[in-house]
Amino acid sequence: MRALTWQSKRTVTVEEVPDPTIQRPSDAVIRVTSTAICGSDLHLYELFGPFLSKGDVLGHETMGIVEEVGSDVTQLQPGDRVVIPFVIACGDCFSCSRGLTTQCETTQNRDQGTGAALYGYTSLYGSVPGGQAERLRVPLADFNATKVGHDLPDDRYLFLSDILPTAWQGVAYANLEPGSTLGVMGLGPVGQFVARIGRHLGHRVIAVEPVAERRAMAERYGVETLEMEGAVDALREMTDGRGPDAMVDAVGMEAHGAGAAAAAQAVVGLLPDALAxxxxxxxxxxxxxxxxxxxxxxxxxxxxxxxxxxVGTADPIPMMTLFDKQLTIRMGQCNVHAWRDTLLPLVEDPSDPLGVEDLVTHRVPLDRAPEMYEMFQKKHDGCIKVVLEP
Structure with a gap:
């Protein structure tokens, strides 16, 4: 089959790789119909080379049609249409029973000191082949494949794999009271959904984003937007001098405007893997x-x-400010499975309240994935969300 593979920093190529097969009785294999490029895929493209091997198959936002199931699979059969959460979990362990599927004790990568296995996301998370490919093996398939209907387009369901539950969890963790003001840093795909979810739940939303096309998309959903320069002062002026009740950082570790850390990341990227x-x-x-x-x-x-x-382990954090302001901080990989029952009715709602059909800016064949990684990273051509169709 054809799949997108990592080759080196900023180099990904579509190659012929072996078809996935049933390796355990609880596996399924799906034919991929849509797979998206995630903002966190850009971390692999730019930074995570020391934890990748040449030929690793990328991608963790995937849906498709079941082609084959193992003998222990009881909830799926060939022909079912499914969305695959980016987290691989068992559904039964101590953590999963508490909704913390990213900490699954069955797939946890104890040798790396990290959480549950993830598709297409380095040796830190199990080196599991990803879904930017024609086919995908789904471990523990009964729990890790979300069955959906056949009548609605892929875009209604695809984002249940990652960015929509990630955004929902981000807003849930913000712990907002009714009618609160939510600030959002960044209007990439997750930030767009964070802002829309905030508005859907009845909050005022003010988002900070340097790219005009991204601000314009959010404004269609009643989101107030600001450019980066002077954003803190503006946020306070718009909220009686206090600031928003909560802020969601939907940007992460590769934010602009941090020269020293960027330089350090670049230096590490030049080192041999054993040192990096x-x-x-x-x-x-x-x-x-x-x-x-x-x-x-x-x-x-x-x-x-x-x-x-x-992912930094030596980040300087302003503890005095956090303590003095009495801030609460919540974070973590999204426990996708915990939110899917809440989100499925929303994505199937005929009115499309979260605008899942109004996010994709570029839809291309899998063969064009390498150019789309570059475009997405550089934010050219109004690129906000890319869907690949194998």
Whole structure:
């Protein structure tokens, strides 16, 4: 089959790779109909080379049609249409029973000191082949494949794999009271959904984003938007001098405006893998400008919810500010399975209240994936969300 493979920093190619097969009785294999490029895929494209091997298949936002199931699979059969959460979990362990599927004790990568296995996301998370391919093996398929209908287009369901539940969790973690004001850092795909969910739940939403096309998309949903320059002062002026009740950072570790951390990341990227891996694991730095802005802008006693990915182990955090402002901080990989029953009725609602059919800006064949990674990273051509069709 054809699949998108990592080759080196900023180099991905579509190659012929072996078809996935049933390896365990609880597996299924699906034929992929749609798979998206996620903002966190860009971390692999730019930063995570030390934890990738040449030929690794990328991608973790996937849906398709079941082609084959193992002998222990009871909830699926060939022909079913399914969405695949990016997290691989068992559904039965201590963590899963508490809704913490990203901490699944069955698929947890204890040798790496990390959580549950993820599709297409480095040796830190199991080196599981991803879904930017013609086919995908789904482990523990009864729990990890969400069955959906055949009548609505893929865009109604595809984002249940990651970015829609990630956004929902980000807003849930913001702990907003009715009629609160929510600030959002970044209007990439997750930030767009964070802002729409905030509005859907009845909150005022003010988002900070440097790219005009992204601001314009959010404004269609009643979101107030600001450019980066002077954003903290503007957020306070718009909220009686206090700041928003909560901030969601939907940007993460590669925020702009952090030269020292960017330089450190670039240096590590030039090292041999054997040297780069321990440096990233023991002294890694994130670009923290989005998170620091959120800490600065949120009102005293407010909440900062981190949806953007952070991986640094030596990040400087302003503990005095956090303590003095009495802030609550919540974060973590999205426990996708915990939100799917809440979100499925919303994506199937004929009115499309979260605008899942109004996010994709580029839809292309799988063969064009390499150019789309570059376009998405550089934010060219109004690129906000890319869907690949194998």
């Amino acid at each position: 891996r321990p440096m990233m694991q023991q002294a890694g730095l994130d670009r923290l400008s989005a998170m620091m802005t959120a800490f600065d802008a949120v009102r005293r006693g407010g909440t900062v919810s981190l949806s953007g990915v952070y």
